[in-house]
Amino acid sequence: MHRILYLIQKEFRQILRQRAYLGLIFIMPFLQIVVLGFAITTDVKNVPITIVDEDHSAMSRRLVDAFSVTQSFDFQGLSQSSNQAKEVMKRGLVKLILHIPPDFEKDLKNNVHPKVQAIVDGVDGNTAGIALAYVNQIAVKLQQEWYSEMGLHPEELLEVHLTEVETRMAYNAALESVNNIVPGILAVLLMAVTAFLTGMSIVREKEIGTLEQLMVTPIQNIELVLGKVVPMLVVAFLLFNVGMLGAGLIFGLWMKGNLFSLYLMLVFFCLSTLGLGIFASTIAKTQQQAMFIAWFFMVFAILLSGFFVPIENMPDFIQMITYLNPVRYFMVVIREIYLKGTEIQFLWKEGLAMLVFGLVTFISASLRFHKRLN
Amino acid sequence: MIPIVINNLKKSYGAVQAVKGVSFEVEVGEVFGLIGPDGAGKTTIIRTLVSLLDPDEGEIIFMGKNVIGNTKFVRSNIGYMPQRFSLYRDLTVEENLRFFGDLFKVSTDVQDKLMKKLYAFSKLAPFKNRRAEALSGGMKQKLALSCMLMHQPKVIVLDEPTFGVDPVSRSEFWDILKSLAHEGTSVLVSTAYMDEAELCDKIALMFQGNFLALDKPDKLLQSYEFPLYLIETDQVHTAYNKLYKLEEFSDCNLFGNGLHVSDKNNYGEAGIKGILDKKQVEYKSVHRIEADLEDIFLKLIKDGSETSGREQR
Numbered sequence: 001m002h003r004i005l006y007l008i009q010k011e012f013r014q015i016l017r018q019r020a021y022l023g024l025i026f027i028m029p030f031l032q033i034v035v036l037g038f039a040i041t042t043d044v045k046n047v048p049i050t051i052v053d054e055d056h057s058a059m060s061r062r063l064v065d066a067f068s069v070t071q072s073f074d075f076q077g078l079s080q081s082s083n084q085a086k087e088v089m090k091r092g093l094v095k096l097i098l099h100i101p102p103d104f105e106k107d108l109k110n111n112v113h114p115k116v117q118a119i120v121d122g123v124d125g126n127t128a129g130i131a132l133a134y135v136n137q138i139a140v141k142l143q144q145e146w147y148s149e150m151g152l153h154p155e156e157l158l159e160v161h162l163t164e165v166e167t168r169m170a171y172n173a174a175l176e177s178v179n180n181i182v183p184g185i186l187a188v189l190l191m192a193v194t195a196f197l198t199g200m201s202i203v204r205e206k207e208i209g210t211l212e213q214l215m216v217t218p219i220q221n222i223e224l225v226l227g228k229v230v231p232m233l234v235v236a237f238l239l240f241n242v243g244m245l246g247a248g249l250i251f252g253l254w255m256k257g258n259l260f261s262l263y264l265m266l267v268f269f270c271l272s273t274l275g276l277g278i279f280a281s282t283i284a285k286t287q288q289q290a291m292f293i294a295w296f297f298m299v300f301a302i303l304l305s306g307f308f309v310p311i312e313n314m315p316d317f318i319q320m321i322t323y324l325n326p327v328r329y330f331m332v333v334i335r336e337i338y339l340k341g342t343e344i345q346f347l348w349k350e351g352l353a354m355l356v357f358g359l360v361t362f363i364s365a366s367l368r369f370h371k372r373l374n
Numbered sequence: 375m376i377p378i379v380i381n382n383l384k385k386s387y388g389a390v391q392a393v394k395g396v397s398f399e400v401e402v403g404e405v406f407g408l409i410g411p412d413g414a415g416k417t418t419i420i421r422t423l424v425s426l427l428d429p430d431e432g433e434i435i436f437m438g439k440n441v442i443g444n445t446k447f448v449r450s451n452i453g454y455m456p457q458r459f460s461l462y463r464d465l466t467v468e469e470n471l472r473f474f475g476d477l478f479k480v481s482t483d484v485q486d487k488l489m490k491k492l493y494a495f496s497k498l499a500p501f502k503n504r505r506a507e508a509l510s511g512g513m514k515q516k517l518a519l520s521c522m523l524m525h526q527p528k529v530i531v532l533d534e535p536t537f538g539v540d541p542v543s544r545s546e547f548w549d550i551l552k553s554l555a556h557e558g559t560s561v562l563v564s565t566a567y568m569d570e571a572e573l574c575d576k577i578a579l580m581f582q583g584n585f586l587a588l589d590k591p592d593k594l595l596q597s598y599e600f601p602l603y604l605i606e607t608d609q610v611h612t613a614y615n616k617l618y619k620l621e622e623f624s625d626c627n628l629f630g631n632g633l634h635v636s637d638k639n640n641y642g643e644a645g646i647k648g649i650l651d652k653k654q655v656e657y658k659s660v661h662r663i664e665a666d667l668e669d670i671f672l673k674l675i676k677d678g679s680e681t682s683g684r685e686q687r
Contacts, residue, residue, distance in 0.1 A: 006476040017464045209460030216454040
């Protein structure tokens with residue numbers, strides 16, 4: 001048991017002597033949160049739009065006005081015809097075309113549902129979807145105004161649905177993506193640090209040859225593994241806290257839930273990422289290889305975690321695969337605890353899943369780690 | 375009890391037979407040298423002995439116990455210095471020493487005493503707070519040696535410990551090894567340097583997984599059967615290309631100072647000069663020299679390949 005302490009002591013001495021590590025712990029989380037928090041945004045702003053107005057009525061003009069004043073759209077002027085508008089889109093000058101048909105005002109007044117056509121450049125699917133949702137919102141709002149001007153009863157007003165009713169976002173009312181992104185970044189950082197650094201620090205000893213020296217001592221496998229893993233867990237823990245501090249200071253996004261619940265979940269989660277690091281170190285001969293192996297798994301884990309793309313949007317069989325991904329659970333847990341302050345008892349399923357995956361990964365990776373060279 | 379006994383050790387990596395059945399013993403207080411070029415199988419023998427590799431065949435007895443099945447015993451009692459410099463570069467000299475002492479659960483008092491002694495012979499005391507990466511090559515090797523002595527092993531195994539170290543540090547390093555052996559430590563050391571081979575009590579000349587010879591260095595030196603001549607010339611390569619094709623000079627080797635030629639037919643100095651003149655080989659001088667281990671090694675390799683060649687035919 002004492003030997004583990006000596007190994008940990010040695011590991012910390014080494015960590016403290018490498019400026020790169022200290023930078024990693026204290027600068028990286030801040031940088032990532034600032035840069036990615038601002039950059040990775042699913043809020044759609046300034047979508048270039050052109051409008052074809054074939055009605056030239058008061059109402060169609062109000063529609064045009066509504067679209068030209070909002071921040072979501074960048075009004076590029078009217079197009080004379082549908083063909084001209086499509087040409088403009090082809091040249092990439094606009095991403096959205098709104099086509100107001102003739103008799104728009106008349107139909108509206110006669111209570112015939114007029115149809116406004118929206119054509120979206122679907123190359124960037126995410127933006128397209130969100131832009132369309134904005135179009136609907138604006139249209140619904142306008143319609144409600146018009147109907148109330150026309151003296152309709154409030155009950156009748158409720159019946160007005162051009163398309164979908166606006167969804168109100170709970171806990172992220174402004175639908176500001178930074179709220180979702182920042183906890184996600186924390187999860188990814190945690191994963192990167194534990195999986196990469198564990199793998200690399202073991203392989204570094206392989207490269208220098210100290211591992212061979214360590215093998216010919218009475219240290220046991222498990223001592224060697226724990227001696228590596230515990231310091232990395234501490235580093236990850238520090239980094240995570242620095243990251244939370246950064247999120248609070250920069251985005252005013254402070255943790256809502258119980259800190260210790262989150263810490264507990266963090267340990268469960270890190271079992272699998274540390275396991276991944278150890279696994280990578282058992283295959284790799286050089287630090288680069290270890291990084292590549294860890295990276296290979298991480299890309300899948302992050303993409304299939306619900307960080308960027310909601311899991312519900314994935315094909316069924318991919319959704320099944322995501323159940324095997326510990327990051328998926330941690331992404332839920334950290335967002336729930338961080339943004340909503342959800343109590344830990346409501347997250348026991350995710351916690352259990354992470355614990356099981358963590359133990360399986362960690363133990364099997366440790367068993368692969370032999371004190372032999374064969 | 376003989377500290378190391380190895381019997382008919384065989385080890386392959388896939389299709390490559392790295393060690394093809396070697397046997398030897400290392401006695402108490404003996405410096406045993408495994409001598410041979412890279413790829414001869416020295417490291418493989420050492421790694422199987424320290425339980426890092428499993429042998430395919432054969433028996434390895436360490437201090438009376440079979441290495442297989444007694445891994446923990448071996449690892450607790452052997453001192454092992456791997457081929458590469460393998461200390462923590464970002465730890466200081468003292469931290470490295472303490473770390474290895476701690477791993478073997480050596481008490482602090484004992485560590486203090488040992489370190490005093492180790493500093494005395496390694497002369498590292500003035501650098502004890504210096505990081506290992508800032509030491510010279512020779513000092514690094516001495517530190518590595520000191521680290522592996524922190525648990526006072528009775529048997530130490532060193533894999534090419536002086537590789538890439540300057541000659542002065544090498545000779546200092548060997549002085550330490552000799553004095554350790556003198557105190558009763560058994561030393562198994564591998565090296566590719568022939569001059570170091572002569573410092574061992576007993577050596578095995580290794581080539582392609584086999585022992586070509588196993589004896590005391592001076593016995594081996596006496597075993598060279600023909601007179602040996604050194605031909606000094608400015609055009610060693612031309613001379614070599616002309617001579618090695620001749621039956622009587624087939625044992626002819628390139629050395630730094632000229633050609634070493636084995637005089638199988640007892641021509642003597644005058645006779646050799648006559649042949650050189652006849653073959654129009656330019657030379658500055660021809661004189662008799664004593665064979666060193668390198669000559670013996672090259673001859674054994676040549677004899678070996680001729681025998682196996684004949685067998686194949």
